[in-house]
Each structure stands twice: as C-alpha cells, then as structure tokens.
Amino acid sequence: MRILVTGGCGFIGSNFIRHLLANHPADEVVNLDLLTYAGNPANLADVQADYAGRYRLIRGDICDAELVAPLVAEAEAVAHFAAESHVDRSISDAGAFVRTNVLGTQTLLQAALAAWGGDASRRFLYVSTDEVYGALALDDPRRFREDWPLDPKSPYSASKAGGDLLARAYHHTHGLPVLVSRCSNNYGPYQFPEKLIPLMILNALAGRELPVYGDGLYVRDWLHVEDHCRAADLILRAGRPGEVYNIGGGNERSNLDLLHALLELVAQRTGRDIGQLRGLIRHVKDRPGHDRRYAIDAGKLGAELGWSPRVGLDQGLAATVAWYLEHGDWCQAVTSGAYRDYYRRMYDGR
C-alpha cells in the first residue's frame, strides 16, 4: 500500500512508520508532519537511512488544504496520527488543539472525500483516544466499550472527540471508508519527555523533583507503543469501515504505583539509592479537571481481528527505562530543539 501517515515524526507515528516499513516490504510511506515541538525527524533517522526508497518526509500542516489534497489523492490509505497531544498544554492554550485536532482532521477527511469518493478499497484511520469517553470512578467496575457515550472533559479530549465525530460523520454521510481506533495511554521509545513516564525517568536520572499531581491515585491503562502499532496496522488493513475499535493494555495502575516501579528500575540499572530517588517525589498542585481513571475494554479488537497485547507492563517498563538511559543524545536533542530549524527548512513541503 501507499500510505500517508500524518504526524509521523511524533512518538507513536514514528514507531508506526518503523513498524510498517519493517513488516510490509511492499508498502511506501509518505510522512506529513509540521514538526512542532513534539515532532522530531531524529525519531526516524534510522528509517531515513534504511528505507530511503520507500519513505519520504514532507514538512507541512494538515490544515493546509492545497498541500494535503495531492498527498491524499496519491495515497491508498491515510493513517492520521497528527495532533496536539498533551492535556496540560491544552489547559493553558486550547487554540492549537482545536485547529489541528478538529480543523486539520476535517481538512484531511475533505481531501479524502474529494479524491476517493466512496471507493471502498481506500482506508482512512483516525487515531482517537480513550480520553473521549471521559472519566471513570476508581470503584466503577466497568470499562469503556466502543458504544460508551463520548463525554470528554479536557480541551485535549474535547478536540479529539471533535475529530472522532467528524470522521464517523464522513463515513455515515458520504460513505468514506473511515476507521476509528481509541487507544489508552502509550509508553515506550521516542516519547517526548513531557508525558508522565519519560518525564519521571529523566527527572530521576538528573536528580530533579518528581512532580505528582494531587494525590497521585489517578489511574491510567498503560499500553506499549509496539502493541498499539500492531493494532493500528491491523485495523487499517482488516477493520470494518465505519467501526470503532478500542485498544488497551489491560494494565491499570495508579500514577504513584507506576512511579515507584519506575524508580525501582532506575535504581537497579544505575545503582542509585532507592530511598534517595523516592525522596524526590513531590505532590504538587493538581491538574484542573483531572480525569480520575481510564479503563479500556479491548474485547472487540480481540474477537474481530485477533489482537491482544504482547508486551507485559514489567517487561515494557524495564525496556523503556533502558532505552532512555541509552539515548541521552536523543533526549538532549529533542528537548533543546537543536535540529528542528535545520529539518524544518530541509523538508518544507511548500
């Protein structure tokens, strides 16, 4: 397949492109990415070298209808990952979230409609999130299923729900072959160190404080990014258009439990004193409107497409701590933004 991946220089998108090229020797990938603070071509430096003939990066904005139209028309499938993705940033400034996550998604859908019509051989995967379902109480025995009403609580999840609703509306109204996946919290290599797991690993290594929001008893369902990539690939190729598929790891942990597990791993790998590492934990002001718990029922994806997660949480966290320890240069590069201007000029699509 010729696949247009949006946001392929971000955390999940870069892992997804590596997965596609390694597992589908006939696939060709065009990566459309604006290279915001979260998009780093350094995430794909190996891909650029190993798959030069099958991979191309274009720097551009998914909201740019003129740029997007020919890229979508040439593609047999679109895997739409591009987004503003961090809840805390959406609380301080929601504008970019509405623009990229809602308007950008609609721009891509419109381009697909114009180029493909109802051609059922094409595929448009909208990568949504479990956060569109809202929050569960800690003692609620239920997990989110695909028919759960959308009840997003943060500006981030509201903007993702906007894209999710539009994607399904384009299927319902126009017959566009849209698939929607709703995934729980991912972790693994190349995650920008503003999210909980890489932030805590890097702060612990640097001896900085470990900021736990509120009581730290918020629960997330953690999924290794490789398991997400396998699921997204499967849904893109074999999912039924118009359907929604939940993706989840079945690993519900409180933030504090997760942090303690990470600190044990850092202590084991570096020989640092576990007591000193724990002493870095600080309970700080809570995130406004903080969702208490997410929990995913991924039974439909298992029953229909035979997917189940392969990476256990202990194993995945150990590999992730090891990866961040071994990739100090990458951490330095992405947090300093050193390469970004150079790459922005080099790959500008206009």
Ligand code: NAD
């Ligand atoms: P990320 O922030 O690491 O990467 C986002 C990428 O999108 C970056 O490369 C950025 O440059 C690009 N981008 C942003 N605005 C753009 C625009 N206007 N035009 C083109 N490119 C643009 O995000 P991520 O964590 O990799 O998440 C990828 C997708 O998966 C998002 O849609 C997110 O909502 C969804 N998701 C993420 C998680 C998670 O745990 N990270 C869980 C469920 C769903």
Ligand code: TYD
């Ligand atoms: P995050 O990685 O931002 O993902 P999301 O908000 O999309 O679930 O946060 C995961 C959890 O960790 C969430 O409950 C907020 C909490 N958190 C902290 O306690 N401290 C931090 O510094 C960060 C970034 C998050």
